[in-house]
Amino acid sequence: MNNLFDKFKTKEPKFNEEFRTSLFDRLSRKFGGAESTREDYGKHFSNNYELYVYAFFLGLYNNQYEPIPDQAKKVDFSFAIQNWGSKGTRIGRKDFTGIQEYIFSALIAKTDIDLLALEKGLISEEEAVKLLLTTMESFTNGGLMLIKEQLEENPNLLLQPTGFLQLIESQIN
Secondary structure (H helix, E strand, C coil): CCCHHHHHCCCCCCEECHHHHHHHHHHECCCCCCHHHCCCCCCCECCHHHHHHHHHHHHHHCCCCCCCCCCCCEECCCCCHHHCCCCCCCCCCCCCHHHHHHHHHHHHHHCCCCHHHHHHCCCCHHHHHHHHHHHHHHHHHHHHHHHHHHHHHCCCHHHCCCHHHHHHHHHCC
């Protein structure tokens, strides 16, 4: 079980393709490409995984566990969790290692994994990671649904400097 986090962070979590154009293309920079070659055009997130993280926590804190429907096409942005926020050679870039650990901790708390059975080898680390990813994708899907609903109700919500904070505040309670 010592390697569960290490195995988890090598994965590329998925999301419903429906949100690619309705949210990811609209709110974050293009998929792929070097950061220096991307164009902002009013985008709120530098990278797609930043929107993914925001949606995950929005879904988590609002208990919006919404599994991606079986008939939906699942996609990812071909970027493993361990690379989210990696500093690399970019000046001024924050390291997301702490956020990766917070996500993992939340998933351990919210996922029904028998940790004793895992420790005894009765379930594999791969099975446990699969359960963690399902939980992550479901809370993220719930968060993406909340964002989409709020933008449909108020298309100008995120044009305000505190729009994302207002979105969180409006959903809590």
